[in-house]
Amino acid sequence: MGKRRSSGRVTLQDVANYVGVGIMTVSRVMRTPELVSDKVRQQVQQAVDTLGYEANVQASHLAGHPSTRTTLQDVARHAGVGPMTVSRALREPELVSEASLKKIHQAVAELGYVPHQAAATLASTQLHTVAVLYPFQHDRASNRFIQSLQQSLNNQPFRLIMACHEYHQYGETPLVEKLLQMRPAALVLFSAQLSQKTCKLIESADIVTANIGGAGHLPADITFNIAIGEAAETLTHALLEKGYQRIAFLGAHTDNRLHKQQLNGWHKAMMSHYQNADLMITVPDAPSLEFGRYALCQLLQNQPDLDAVICSHEEIALGVMYECQRRLLKIPYNLAVACLNGSNNCDHTFPVLTSMRLDYEKLGQTVGEKLLMMLDDSPHAVEEDLKFVLHIGDSS
Template sequence: MSIPRKRRSTGKVTIADVAQLAGVGTMTVSRALRTPEQVSDKLREKIEAAVHELGYMPNLAASALASASSHTIAMVVPNLAEAGCSEMFAGLQQILQPAGYQIMLAESQHRVEQEEKLLETLLASNIAAAILLSVEHSTTVRQWLKNASIPVMEMGAIRSDPIDMNIGIDNVVAMYELTEMLIQRGYQNIGLLCANQEQWIFQQHLHGWYKAMLRHHMSPNRVINAALPPNFSTGASQLPEFLLAWPELDALVCVSDELACGALYECQRRRIKVPDDLAVVGFGDSDVSRVCQPPLTTMAVPHRKIGSEAGRALLERLNQGNWSDRKSIASSLCMRESC
């Protein structure tokens, strides 16, 4: 059966096109798509064939508005390439997808104004919940989300002032344990390398660092906070700065594995033996930490578990309306050959 051209003058296949090709009414098509168990197998197969032939895509937003409910969850991240982002997303999908929820993913590229534009659009789309990473948000975004009457999940790290729900590691505890490990292994002149972090995360790392160093009456002043990306190049370029300022340095804590591996490369170039002359440790347990030479001791962040726990918490809130505000997920030391 042919479809009149005027039906698709906009280039978009409608539910009426599907109904005409299948020889049924639009309400029957709608019922078959929403609740296929309520129509006969023969009729469902006929409608599915028409959907497949025409390439029809249901209008999920319109469906949600019609039913005053939604199974779409919005997730806004600064950058999909961020350490652990894909793992957290996979953890979320593992829990939310079988429950019938779809995640709409968007990038803000670390721009506050872009995050505002994205959330303004998403919040107008009748979403069931919103997921953000534990980063700084504008006052406008925080106010919108507080007034949205939907669950809001911030995940990755524990915050002191979450918008609503919050799951992640405790950066203070993680940095304390990483520094304490070096002290227990006999290192005396330890430095801390940070780079281009969210200010509140930098403060948490610094808090854990100071707590460990001062507990053992050691100087906590060997700190560089570079206004540069936390990557290999920055790690390599900042190691000489440490050695120039503190030639007695015998261990270096880096807030990312990429920084630490960059420092390792520079050690090799300068023929500094790791860990005999200088110990280097990272943060994150990324893939590169396992393959750099020597393999990197690091603080592992269970990104996939954070994602799956966030998914479970959202389902509990969506289905039952209750869940505690915050949950801390334990990080763990991965001991390798760099210290």
């Protein structure tokens, strides 16, 4: 623990320095202790007692705790419309229907909402920002989804702020905290791990939320469940039905829940046909051509009669195909190759790569459109299940 500063009134920063944590953590202990570990809570409480810290009641009131003041979101919920509609009614009422104006004015009167310049500025910030949490900067699926999401929002005065969670469940919480500090109108979670702590933080933020292929149960406004395990099972069954028996699985990012589902789908299909489900090489690293080449070398060394390979990513499958070319192995006569989570790039390989595909461009556009509807009209929550489509190529 650090030392208290020698002079002046004891502040939150003094407590934070004493404990050796950030000032946001100390503030959270004071306001929402359930979001902080027991150990940190005890350390902060000990520092408060030791330093004689006293909360500044006036400052706390000015901070405007959500439970003590009426917000624009409160008015929107009470009126049954979106926060964008409320903001528009207060700033440009001529753009809002008479029916909506009547409901909004009634909600404002009943809740005692008093807009002021600072609040208007804050609302403007909220209504023009969409926060996105996604896996990796070089993740093909993420890039296709985000680009399409951005295009769908281009016709509206929105901007995206983004952060990469890198499949670290407990690293998501500080990233979500930073995104929420930007006061976004909506939060989009793409393939997130979602720990219980992260879910509580998002729920307490009370903003429009989209959960795309995420882990855990989060009561989001927009939910798209991606059947990635079913995709692996479907692809494996397709190869088995073609007569392939010794089918290996090569996977990356297998330390996260989503890609473990791929492995489980492959394993389930192999066992249902009474085939060997031990032919696999997986790594927690990012997918790459190098891994595809290296993994195939290892497989052929231990299993020379291997007749098919399923890869978790397109990049791995391309590495396998390159290694086959180097070894003068003919695809699919000597070895069949297929991949999960493929893209249109698979149509341009030789031979054409068999793959499971999901239209992430269409998904991004759909999420963008539904976000705008949520922010403007506040419809009921949406939940849909998405399935991959099998594209059979000459590689199998």
